[in-house]
Amino acid sequence: MKVHSPPNIGETLQSVWDSGFVTEGEYSDRFEKEFADYIGNPNTVLTNACTNSLVLAGRLIGLREGDEVISTAMTCMATNGPFHNTGAKLVFADIDPETGNIDPESVKQKITERTKAIVLVHWGGQPCDLDEILAIAKEHNVKVVEDAAHALRSTYKGVRIGNHGDFVCFSFQAVKHLTTADGGALVCKSEEDAIRARKLRWFGLDRKFKCSSRWDQDIPEYGFKFHMNNTNAVVGLEQMKYIDGLIDSHIENAAFLRKNISNPHVKVTKSKADRVSASWLFSVLVEDKEHFRNYLADNGIASDQAHVNNLRYSVFKEYQDESLTNLKYFDKRLMNIPCGWWLSEGDLNHITQVVNNYEGL
Ligand SMILES: Cc1ncc(COP(=O)(O)O)c(C=O)c1O
Known part of the structure; x- marks a missing residue:
């Protein structure tokens, strides 16, 4: 994973700092508008982390003790922690072992009268089965929260992620x-x-409150300090100039690997025809991932699992569920190989050749 560094970043940051307005203001407003236009949804609220966007979603839904939230455990800790902290009970659904995404059939089986929300993650950028999930949510009158940390510019049936569920959370974290x-x-x-x-x-x-002083307004509902600041926003505005090229590279690299990797010991996760993954990850399943990982490292290729089954964490011990067999299968075999914007044609050929020559244990 590499951090994309726009060429004018130093100058741009200097100008914000020289202005004295380093926190929320002109640049965060501009970035919010540009990002909303990019997603195609004006109801976009920038924050200081995807994790905190998820916290806000939990608050907006009004989750509390006694409620249930159906989610996936095959994700970053940040997806589930915010809902766990509301006091609601997490109910983990199983996943599709071909994609790593939450399985709508399993969600259906877990719904009760106490269910208030379904949380899903577009694993690696591959959109979940949104029609099925949204239909379940509609039937049971529950909210849908999408963790789209991996899915910027992914599309589902031609529509960009950010225009389906009740709340969609994006991440601008380092990588x-x-x-x-x-x-x-x-x-x-x-x-x-x-x-x-x-x-x-x-x-x-309300930062835009017009009165003699912003401090004249009441606070009927106490919130958080989750705003995006000008310092981060000006970096975001610079990154926006390059974002389509970066995502195009991820998608093209993933397509190349998908076309050229052919090895019975390495199962490439499935890509569905009615959706486009922004391909933040290129996930494969292997029988002995430590062996595979060491083999790749010996050939100069970095690989990583990215996230682990959240049920491995003792903080979630109350949620253990032996019936989640696909989750266990996927977590045990998962490895991600590089597919990012930084790879050259030579890198892609090398990765393909090394993966195709893998002989298993
Ligand atoms: C699926 C997923 N959700 C949430 C997050 C948390 O994002 P942030 O660091 O912006 O809070 C990450 C970060 O890696 C992630 O991969």
């Missing part, structure tokens, strides 16, 4: 497609939720 060092966005289905989220990200105060 994501678009990085501001740290940062994130919460994209809401309803304008009302976006207006409330804009207040909640800054203690509960």
Whole structure:
């Protein structure tokens, strides 16, 4: 994984710091508008992390003790921690072993009268089965939260991720497609939720409040300090100039690997025809991943699992569920090989050749 560094980053940051307005302001407003246009949804609220966008989603849904949230354990800790902290009970659904994404059939089986939300993750950028999940949510009147940390510019049936569920959370963390060092966005289905989220990200105060003083306004609902600042936002604006080229490279590299990797010991995760993955990860399943990982390292190729089954963490011991067999299968075999914007044609040929020559244990 590499951090994309736009060429003018030093100058741009200097100008923000010289202006004295280093926190929320002109640049964070501009970046919010540009990002909203890019996603195609004006109800976009920038934050300081995807994790905190997920916290805001939990607050907007009104989760509390006694509620249930159906989620996937095959993800970053950041997906589930915010919901666990609301006091609601997490109920883990199984995943599709071909993609790593939450399985709608398993979600259906886990729904109860207490279910308030379904949380899904577009693993590696590959969109989940959104039609099926949204239909279940509609039938049971529950909210859908999408963790789209890997899925910037992914599309589902021709529509960009950010225009389906009730809340869609993006990450601008260091090694994501678009990085501001740290940062994130919460994209809401309803304008009302976006207006409330804009207040909640800054203690509960409206930054645009027009009065003799901003301090004259009441705080009817206390929020958080989750806003994006000008320092990160100006980096985001610079990154936006390159983002399509970077994502194109991820998609083209993944297509190359998909076409050319052929080895019975290395199972490439499935790509579905009605959706485009932004290919943040290129996930494969192997029988002995440590052996595979060492073999790749010996050939100069870095690989990583990225995230592990969250049920490995003792903080989630109350949620253990032996029936999640696909989750265990996937977690045991998962390895991600490089597919990012930094790879040259030579790198791609080398990776393909090394993977194709892998002989297993
Ligand atoms: C799936 C997923 N969700 C959430 C996060 C957390 O993002 P952030 O660091 O922006 O809070 C990550 C970061 O790696 C992630 O991969």
